[in-house]
Amino acid sequence: MAYVQPIVSSDAVFKDDIFKGKVLFCTGGGSGICKSMTEAVMRHGADAVIVGRKLERLTQTAEELSRATGRTCLPAQADVRHPKQIQEAVAKTIEKFGRIDFVICGAAGNFLAPISGLSENGFKTVIEIDTLGTYNTIKATLPHVRASKGSYIHVSATLHYRGTPYQVHVSAAKAAVDATSAVLAVEEGPHGVRSNVIAPGPIAGTEGADRLTPKEANGSMGPMPAGRWGDVKDIANATIFLFSDAASFISGQVIAVDGASEHLRPTQLPYPQSVLDPSSMTKLIKARM
Numbered sequence: 071m072a073y074v075q076p077i078v079s080s081d082a083v084f085k086d087d088i089f090k091g092k093v094l095f096c097t098g099g100g101s102g103i104c105k106s107m108t109e110a111v112m113r114h115g116a117d118a119v120i121v122g123r124k125l126e127r128l129t130q131t132a133e134e135l136s137r138a139t140g141r142t143c144l145p146a147q148a149d150v151r152h153p154k155q156i157q158e159a160v161a162k163t164i165e166k167f168g169r170i171d172f173v174i175c176g177a178a179g180n181f182l183a184p185i186s187g188l189s190e191n192g193f194k195t196v197i198e199i200d201t202l203g204t205y206n207t208i209k210a211t212l213p214h215v216r217a218s219k220g221s222y223i224h225v226s227a228t229l230h231y232r233g234t235p236y237q238v239h240v241s242a243a244k245a246a247v248d249a250t251s252a253v254l255a256v257e258e259g260p261h262g263v264r265s266n267v268i269a270p271g272p273i274a275g276t277e278g279a280d281r282l283t284p285k286e287a288n289g290s291m292g293p294m295p296a297g298r299w300g301d302v303k304d305i306a307n308a309t310i311f312l313f314s315d316a317a318s319f320i321s322g323q324v325i326a327v328d329g330a331s332e333h334l335r336p337t338q339l340p341y342p343q344s345v346l347d348p349s350s351m352t353k354l355i356k357a358r359m
Contacts, residue, residue: 271328
């Protein structure tokens with residue numbers, strides 16, 4: 071039997087007040103991985119603003135996080151594709167808290183489609199959400215992160231490390247995010263700002279894992295060196311580390327939190343069947359939507 075490393079919460083490693091007085095601005099924080107990242111930062115003393123398009127979900131999540139952590143979480147409705155909306159969310163943050171120390175760029179879009187079946191608009195939409203949304207968020211928050219000598223974390227992926235069928239749009243978008251973070255780290259380092267990327271591997275219970283990993287063989291997703299699926303707490307723990315002073319000399323890096331699974335990642339869809347006959351994949355893709 072493979073050894074399974076227990077999941078340890080950051081609460082057991084870092085002091086619970088290391089981010090006291092700090093403020094987090096998180097796009098995509100209404101659900102999934104980014105919600106967990108936000109909760110972890112708040113549990114260590116920070117207040118937060120979560121940004122997304124669906125106000126009802128944001129409001130519900132903000133109330134939930136505030137109750138769970140004893141800190142203040144503010145919802146801010148905005149579409150990262152529109153600079154003015156992000157600027158307004160930032161202004162709302164400054165009006166409420168007076169500062170921004172940490173930024174998580176986590177808004178993203180994804181679906182399965184081969185190049186031959188992917189519309190120009192579909193490709194453009196993912197680029198706009200992931201890449202332009204990241205840039206718009208950086209531009210709107212940078213003066214405040216400079217002032218606080220703060221830090222950015224960009225939520226990326228491992229899909230573009232190799233050619234991944236049906237993921238050209240996301241691969242292109244996330245490769246650009248990785249490059250953007252590197253330039254941000256170099257240009258803003260002299261201003262006291264750090265920028266890093268977290269690239270989640272297969273994280274159980276997330277929309278991305280449900281859509282993009284094979285579920286055959288009783289839920290097996292192929293060989294996992296760590297002996298288990300990832301958990302949102304694994305991403306949250308990496309977030310606390312990267313925002314903390316323990317990572318003060320870490321910037322411009324892409325950190326895959328994947329239990330080494332990327333080294334053995336199988337093709338998510340049958341190959342070459344999926345590219346020779348995309349129509350045969352329709353039923354499978356719908357089942358993962």
